[in-house]
Amino acid sequence: MCGFTGFIGETKNSSTVLEEMMNQIIHRGPDSAGIFTDNKAALGFRRLSIIDLEAGSQPLYNEDESCVLIFNGEIYNFMQLREELILKGHVFATHTDSEVLIHGYEEYGEKLVERLRGMFAFVIWDRKNEKLFAARDMFGIKPFYYTHMNGTLLFGSEIKSFLPHPHFIKELNEKALKPYLTFQFPVLNETFFKGVFKLPAAHYMTYQNGNIDLHQYWTPEFQPTEQPLDEIVTEIDQVVRESIRAHQISDVKVGSFLSSGVDSSYVASVLKPNKTFTVGFSDKNFSEIDNARTLSEELGIENVNQILDPDRCFDKLEDIQYMMDEPHSNPSIVPLYFLAELARRDVTVVLSGEGADELFGGYAEYDTTAAMKKYKKLPKLIRQPLGVIAKRLPEVRGKNFLIKGGLSPENWFIGQAKIFEEKEASNLLTNVYKSSPTVREIVKPVYDRVKQEDDVTKMQYLDLHLWLVDDILLKADKMSMAHSIELRVPFLDREVMKTAAKLPVKYRINGIDTKYAFRLAAGKALPKESANRKKIGFPVPIRHWIKEEKYYEKIKSYFESAQAAQFFNQKDIMALLNDHYQGKTNNARKVWTIFMFLIWHKKYFN
Structure with missing residues (x-):
């Protein structure tokens, strides 16, 4: 607004x-x-x-x-x-x-x-x-x-x-x-x-x-109640539809962002705007346009879409980081910036699907694999010491399995992204920047409020306080407002939260799917294929870009600069970049995270 x-x-x-x-x-x-x-x-x-x-x-x-x-x-x-x-x-x-x-x-x-x-x-x-x-x-x-x-x-x-x-x-x-x-x-x-x-x-x-x-003045509280599944599914559908109606209030045109995931598809199918908007990349593995176009056709809605050019993306990185106010390395910021620009040509308000994963249990990290379920049948007296030992090991196969299987989320889960291990991050930095709150000190105050909750609820609670606010919603606001467009998120609504808080864990995550009851509710508005489709989540081919010489050279110029020397051990960050460029290991997210900080710092401080 x-x-x-x-x-x-x-x-x-x-x-x-x-x-x-x-x-x-x-x-x-x-x-x-x-x-x-x-x-x-x-x-x-x-x-x-x-x-x-x-x-x-x-x-x-x-x-x-x-x-x-x-x-x-x-x-x-x-x-x-x-x-x-x-x-x-x-x-x-x-x-x-x-x-x-x-x-x-x-x-x-x-x-x-x-x-x-x-x-x-x-x-x-x-x-x-x-x-x-x-x-x-x-x-x-x-x-x-x-x-x-x-x-x-x-x-x-x-x-x-x-x-x-x-x-x-x-x-x-x-x-x-x-x-x-x-x-x-x-x-x-x-x-x-x-x-x-x-x-x-x-x-x-x-x-x-x-x-x-x-x-x-408020904190999310999950208070599961035993209700028949069909009742809770109907209640979810009713409260979502009512929230979407409330979020339509406007004296200007309203549209909808649309990816291939169930969340934005549910919003679009109930809202039925004149137009939906989608962006993607030429590589089919990094594009949701086909699925979005198919659903829009089924709903009788025009899908406005655009294939993004990597040169144009790189040209806009400085503007993107400037608009974010602080450095932010979630690659999805890039397509979101262009998606908002695309939509602004036709509408002033858009509805989007943020928040459903945090409220209804949609992330894969919340789920437990069949192998993990079997492992957790072992006594905790055996699993816990193995988890403690695994945390001290270098990056080896099976390390994360032992950690997650032996330790509570408080000891391993920090949200939906972990780029550098804390020790690795510290080793990269010059002495001035090594002193800061530890990861444990950051997550502990949040976990302390839900000590008695189950593991899934603990992870949702942490994501609601950290990941959702300072990643998902921050980029949604800054990238939409960069183009003078208002983005509304009907799943993040007081009344929807009341319903989500009542769901037992078995209706959030189970052996069938994540966000289980929510998907069934979405099925009341969507074709079955769309309701059950897995989220891709604004995929960005940064790992391929960094292997192209022109982009490698651009990143290299930042990594070798006097500016970078203030913050980083340049030999180490160049090793990360070169190992990725030469195909030795996938360091894309690590390289990108450093690169985004240097772009931001150059814009605001140089």
């Missing part, structure tokens, strides 16, 4: 500074702009018009203008909240979903966030009490960054909006690099910019008298 930025604190030429900050995020809201300034606060808003196109500009005010709002997102239960607030005497000036936040804050205070159904990041400046109230949605669909520097609180949808402010100090956070090499995304709460933090998902923040206070 938009982007916002602002600050609390005395600043010379505050209106001019605010305008410069807003210009950094004009891609998030090219349709219009709005500002508010007083002697304490400056709030800036860039608008992408979705609802109430004529009267929906921000900042928005309450009746006596004592409270000011800037907001990014959509509130899907705003009509219900609006009616409640009108009955309580509040007077509305627009028909936007945004305005329920300002009146809702007047009526309910900080408890407002518990009543919201939607995706959001917003700021309310309470002028009477000189207090800022900010909040982020329960799943972390919309980003929110903040920093307190030189007596000034800066906040916004993107870190790059802070760069023009005279009180902002741009400095690399040395502790962020080592964890990134393992996780592939910026996993720490403090970003790659020292002193800049993410407001965590499902949190609100207050700022008053120079003090920042964070509060968590």
Whole structure:
């Protein structure tokens, strides 16, 4: 819907500074702009018009203008909240979903966030009490960054909006690099910019008298209930359809991203937009276009698709990393960038299938193979010591099997990506960047909240807090907003979560399939083949690209640069690159992760 930025604190030429900050995020809201300034606060808003196109500009005010709002997102239960607030005497000036936040804050205070159904990041400046109230949605669909520097609180949808402010100090956070090499995304709460933090998902923040206070207002809880399978399948289908209807609210055209997986296929089949959008590569193993086109034809929908050219992809890597704000090496960011660009030619809003795997148990890592099930029949007294020993072994065949079979997820599962082992990452780095939180220190606080849960639930819980927020949703927001298009994710909905939380493990993962009950529900809307098709997941042929001389030489120029020498043992990273180029081993993801960091660093710091 938009982007916002602002600050609390005395600043010379505050209106001019605010305008410069807003210009950094004009891609998030090219349709219009709005500002508010007083002697304490400056709030800036860039608008992408979705609802109430004529009267929906921000900042928005309450009746006596004592409270000011800037907001990014959509509130899907705003009509219900609006009616409640009108009955309580509040007077509305627009028909936007945004305005329920300002009146809702007047009526309910900080408890407002518990009543919201939607995706959001917003700021309310309470002028009477000189207090800022900010909040982020329960799943972390919309980003929110903040920093307190030189007596000034800066906040916004993107870190790059802070760069023009005279009180902002741009400095690399040395502790962020080592964890990134393992996780592939910026996993720490403090970003790659020292002193800049993410407001965590499902949190609100207050700022008053120079003090920042964070509060968590929700956490996912899995509470399985024994229900007949057909009942739970029907309930999933009903809640998904209702959520998709709610996510259609718009005064502009709505389309759908479509891959070959069941998640986006389910959304498209229920939504039935005029157009679906798909991208892929010329190699059939790295393209979902054929499957997407087939399903679209069956649904009577036009599929708009595009084959991506690797030269064009490489040309855009710097822009992609700039738009991400922090380095991010999930290769799927690349096709997602071009997919959003493709869709923007026809629509302003798209629905997509993110979140179903985390809620309903869709990842292969959650599953247990037949061999593993047999192995786990051995006493734990035998398996556990073997798992401990295996963790200390070099990379040998069978190592991961023994670890997963003998140890709990707390000791091996960190999410859906593990690029470098922690020790290997440390050995690659120069001394300044070796000191950082360990992988164990990062995952332990999350696992500690679900000590009594089964292994599948533990893994889902970790993915909901780390992988989903800082990989899946971050790239979805940044790559769509790079092209001024709003992406909505109907599976990540308060009501859908209530249903997903009731599923016993046997309806999530079993000997038949992952996401078992969800696939059966999708089958009510999809042809059987589409409902059971395995996810490919935006495959990108980076391992082939790195073996081509022109791309190898480009990466090599970065690896051998003086810039790289600040961070890495260049002999070691060149060995990774050369071994891959020569076909000795597949180091594609490792090479790509280093390469993406160097591109990002060059853009922001050189």
